[in-house]
Amino acid sequence: MTMSRRGLLVAGAGAAGAGLLAGCGSDTGRGGGGAKGAELSQWYHQYGEAGTEQAVQRYAAAYKKARVRVQWRPGNYDQQTAAALLTDSGPDVFEVNGPTLDQIQGGQVVDLTDLLKGVEDDFNPAVLAPKTYDGRIWGIPQVIDMQMLYYRRSLLKDAGVEPPATLDALVDAAKKLTTSKVKGLFLGNDGGAGVLGGTPLYAAGLQLVTEDGKVGFDDPAAARTLAKLHQLYADKSLLLGAPADWSDPSAFVQGLTAMQWSGLWALPQVRKELGDDFGVLPFPKDGGQGKPSVPVGAYGAAVSARGGHQEAAKEFVKWLWVERTDFQEDFALSYGFHIPARISLAKKAAGLRSGAAADAVRFTTDHGYAQPLLWTPASQTAYQDALSRIIRGGAGPEGELRAVVRKVTGELDRVKHAKKPS
Amino acid sequence: MRGRRTLWFWAFVGPFALGLALFTYVPLLWSVGLSFFDAHNTVTPTHFVGLDNYTAMLRDDAFVDSLKTFLVFTAFIVPATYVFSLSLALMVNRLEHARAFFRSVFFLPAACSYVVAALVWKMSIFNGVRFGLANTVLGWFGGDPVAWLSTTDPPWYWLVIVTVRLWLQAGFYMILFLAGLQRIDPVLYEAAAVDGARPGWTVLRHITLPQLRATSVAVVLLLVINAFQAFDEFYNLLSDARGYPPYARPPLVYLYYTALGQGQNLGLGSAGAVILALIIAVVTVGQARWLGLGRTDADG
Numbered sequence: 270m271t272m273s274r275r276g277l278l279v280a281g282a283g284a285a286g287a288g289l290l291a292g293c294g295s296d297t298g299r300g301g302g303g304a305k306g307a308e309l310s311q312w313y314h315q316y317g318e319a320g321t322e323q324a325v326q327r328y329a330a331a332y333k334k335a336r337v338r339v340q341w342r343p344g345n346y347d348q349q350t351a352a353a354l355l356t357d358s359g360p361d362v363f364e365v366n367g368p369t370l371d372q373i374q375g376g377q378v379v380d381l382t383d384l385l386k387g388v389e390d391d392f393n394p395a396v397l398a399p400k401t402y403d404g405r406i407w408g409i410p411q412v413i414d415m416q417m418l419y420y421r422r423s424l425l426k427d428a429g430v431e432p433p434a435t436l437d438a439l440v441d442a443a444k445k446l447t448t449s450k451v452k453g454l455f456l457g458n459d460g461g462a463g464v465l466g467g468t469p470l471y472a473a474g475l476q477l478v479t480e481d482g483k484v485g486f487d488d489p490a491a492a493r494t495l496a497k498l499h500q501l502y503a504d505k506s507l508l509l510g511a512p513a514d515w516s517d518p519s520a521f522v523q524g525l526t527a528m529q530w531s532g533l534w535a536l537p538q539v540r541k542e543l544g545d546d547f548g549v550l551p552f553p554k555d556g557g558q559g560k561p562s563v564p565v566g567a568y569g570a571a572v573s574a575r576g577g578h579q580e581a582a583k584e585f586v587k588w589l590w591v592e593r594t595d596f597q598e599d600f601a602l603s604y605g606f607h608i609p610a611r612i613s614l615a616k617k618a619a620g621l622r623s624g625a626a627a628d629a630v631r632f633t634t635d636h637g638y639a640q641p642l643l644w645t646p647a648s649q650t651a652y653q654d655a656l657s658r659i660i661r662g663g664a665g666p667e668g669e670l671r672a673v674v675r676k677v678t679g680e681l682d683r684v685k686h687a688k689k690p691s
Numbered sequence: 692m693r694g695r696r697t698l699w700f701w702a703f704v705g706p707f708a709l710g711l712a713l714f715t716y717v718p719l720l721w722s723v724g725l726s727f728f729d730a731h732n733t734v735t736p737t738h739f740v741g742l743d744n745y746t747a748m749l750r751d752d753a754f755v756d757s758l759k760t761f762l763v764f765t766a767f768i769v770p771a772t773y774v775f776s777l778s779l780a781l782m783v784n785r786l787e788h789a790r791a792f793f794r795s796v797f798f799l800p801a802a803c804s805y806v807v808a809a810l811v812w813k814m815s816i817f818n819g820v821r822f823g824l825a826n827t828v829l830g831w832f833g834g835d836p837v838a839w840l841s842t843t844d845p846p847w848y849w850l851v852i853v854t855v856r857l858w859l860q861a862g863f864y865m866i867l868f869l870a871g872l873q874r875i876d877p878v879l880y881e882a883a884a885v886d887g888a889r890p891g892w893t894v895l896r897h898i899t900l901p902q903l904r905a906t907s908v909a910v911v912l913l914l915v916i917n918a919f920q921a922f923d924e925f926y927n928l929l930s931d932a933r934g935y936p937p938y939a940r941p942p943l944v945y946l947y948y949t950a951l952g953q954g955q956n957l958g959l960g961s962a963g964a965v966i967l968a969l970i971i972a973v974v975t976v977g978q979a980r981w982l983g984l985g986r987t988d989a990d991g
Contacts, residue, residue: 351952371731458838458931463931463934509842525820647949647954650954654753654937672752
């Protein structure tokens, strides 16, 4: 007992000390004019495509008002930034798969609303919404990524299967396409629980979290839809245990599977290997209220609240991600394959006007949903565990979903009552 | 003179004591402290919540399930590794020739990183497609390919986890047993032979095992602690970019996602870590009492 009391004291003293430090930090943040000479550190996660790192170095070097040091960070980027944000030695500017609600509420990132003044409408609303909390914008979308279903035209034709337009048709198609050598569908080595996430719910006309912050899938339709995913597993139509997971199109282009769920980023490779012998689809709708769905997301540029140069950092972010549309276009289209977050740029992009790429853009506009900000990691874990048990363990979807709804309600409650960002 | 000795004592011990305090005790106490706070995304929380994190963790089905899974895992892997490494030691110990060679060969896997071994197991031996090693062998006998790590019924993933752990660990414990075996006085075996004890089971049961008592206690203790601290091969075998499946999830992996993943719920994670540490402490102390750690072979 004495030990824990001492622990408390230590933590308490630490808290007080840190409070003081944080206070100092924000006081010394320079005003707009004082940016000259500041040295900013900017973090990116490691992009797989060649040339991306050189490109971001080039952008940073072109900025004249401050020296920007780019850090290219391989490995578990989300964990690295989360840990770094707890300290003063983290980045000033960083890209983030978020920021998460807890990061916003914890005051770890800076309000960037002013930076977008006048151009908010040019940003794709589907990806800007999850960066917005309490009417303010906390991250500037860089590029849009989305996922969709790739299918092999020749294999479907040989099996006499039409590209599936409903979830039931997908289950049937996957079963018909499965032979001793080729599986019908690849949804990742875990059977789809990880990558699909909320997508089937949106395809059933439901949501993860509603506009007014309630659980969006407390509905019998949810259980019906998720049960069909188990059907895919039970039919043995799913490819499992492939050497490369869903994010890599290898299983698809090597002919291990006739259909695969993967990202837009895989499109160039698929096109190179298969030529015209493939097509893309959104996740097919299910039930009367259903509509097709594709998940969209965007890395956002955010400014750390613990960095010493907040104003300079904001100015840099505005310069790069708002003003320099030439760099934004280059970043989105010259290396990997992404959709620019700016609508005006996406319209200009020639590579996105035909074939499967054009389909992908259309899916994003018509059927795209982004994971809501209120969908916290704890909710995600509870839901994904349940989905995994439903798909692979054959657990009853109703019971599993009831437990998830309870957990998510608790989480939504927690974040609603958490303190507002200052 | 005395003052100088004290000075030298601190000169030598000081840096290590300081390091230990700074990198072990402070974080440990800090973590205990955090476990009483609502610490989302901060290590300097201000919102004291008392025992809430502990009750939340103990009510969390996923955490309790992971503890249960690991009791079962421990109950299986400890005897399995024990028997396997003891058998290896007995076999190697009987060799007349090339003993050093076999000792090295069996010990070598212990030098392999858990991460590397896990990846070899996952990607080449036990991958789920028809050209994986295990599935190729199955194919010779006309079996269908099995998705070893993705199939939950039957839970084939345990086969992968247990084999990789045995392969990695057995050699190390074999060395411990070999050391123990070589300390047994050959006179005992001669006396037994004179008294008519048949070599084999009788000798093993009445001479070798009792003589190995101290080694066995240490081995079992290490195995139990290792089992509860399992992380590396589980994480590398079963996790993907989207997280970790809800089965075969060691407590440490679950806590890793709670505290250090995007969740960043450091208070809750710390509470879980304290609970886990307490369990390991209780089990270890209980086991040491029960098995009599520290008694020498001669006492046994």
